[in-house]
Amino acid sequence: MPDSRCFHISATGALTLHSSYEDASAAAAAEGGYVWLDFFLPRRDELSALAGPLGLHALSIEDCTDENQVPKIEDFPHNTFIIFNALSHRERSLTVSEVDLFLGQGYLLTASGYGAGGAKPLEGIERVVEHNAENAAQGPVFLLHIVLDFVVDRKFASIEALEDDLTSAEEQMLASPSSFNPAELLDLRRHLLAVRKSLFHEREILVKICRRDSPFIPEKAVFHFRDIYDHLAKFFELAEAYREIVTSLMELHMSMLNNLMAKAANDTNNTVRRLTFITTIFMPLTLLAGIGGMSEWTMMTGQQHWRLAYPALFLGMAVLGVTSYFLLKKLEKKDRGPGAGQ
16 A cells, blocks of 8 residues: 555545546546545655645644644635554554544545654545445545554454453452552553544544534534444543543552552461460470489489389370460460450
8 A cells, every 4th residue: 555645535425536636637637526635654854845736734733743643624715634543453452543634625634643653543544435436426534534444443443452451460360469560550541541632632623523613624524423433432431431440450459459468468477376385385395304314313213213203294294285275275265355266
C-alpha cells in the first residue's frame, strides 16, 4: 500500500485511484463527486504543498505532524480539522496512534500512522468505503463518518483485548498471589488511563459535531455521528469499570500478601511455642539427669543401693516430666482462652 493515495469518489460512490491530487480534482470537476486524500505518515512538506489548493492552515499542519496531541476538533476558514485516536493491542501492549482528518468543501484528507509504530490504523478502509458506497456518495462529511466509525469499531477489539488481559491477570493472582507480578496490573491501569483519556476528548469532539458547531457538517449528517457518540460513551464506561476492577485487584493482591505474611508469622510463632514448650519440660529433667550423672544418688543412698536409686531417679524424672507437661498445657489453655485449638 503506497504512502499516499488520491481517490476520486463519484456521485455514485465509486472509488477511482489517481496518481496526484490534481488528477483527482480534475476528475471531480469533470464528473462530479469529490476528492479523498489518504496519507500514511505524511511529511510536513507534503501537507504544506496542499495548503494552497485545500486551504490547510499552518497550525493544523503542525498539529497533524505532532505525535503528542490529544483528540480535538478545530474550525478554520476553509476546513474543519479533527484529531482522533486509533487503538491497537498486540502482545499485552496497547498502542495509541493519531488519525488526522481535514474536512473541507469537496474533499476529505486523512493522515494516519503517527505513533503507531509502523502499523497502519486505516488499513483496509478503502474496502469499507466501497462497501458503503451509497453513503460515501453523499459527500465528504459522510465519508468522514465512515472513517470515524471504522476507527471506533477497531477500538472495541482493543478494549476487549484489555478485558482478556485483566481476566488473565485476575486468574493468575488468585492462583498464586505470592508469585504474581503486580507490574501487570500497573501496565493495565496505565493502558486503561490512556484509553480513558482518549475517549474523554473524543466524546467532546462528537458533542461538538452533533451540536453542528462545524459549518462543514450539515444537519442531515448529524444523526449518523450520534451513533458513534453512543459507542464512545459505552467504551468510556467500560474503561472506567475496568480501571475500578484493576484498583480492586491491586488492593486484593496486597490483602492476600498480608494474609500470607500473617500466616507465615503464625506458623513461626507456633514453631517457637512448641520448641519453648519442649525446652520447658526438659529443663528440670536435664537438671536431674546431670545430678544423677554425677552419682549424687549413690552418695545419698550408698553404693550398695544403686539398683534402687537409679530406677527411683528415672521414675522421678518421668513423674516430673508428665506433671510439667499437663501443668504447662493447662496454663497454655488458660492463656489462649476457652475453645482455642491445640
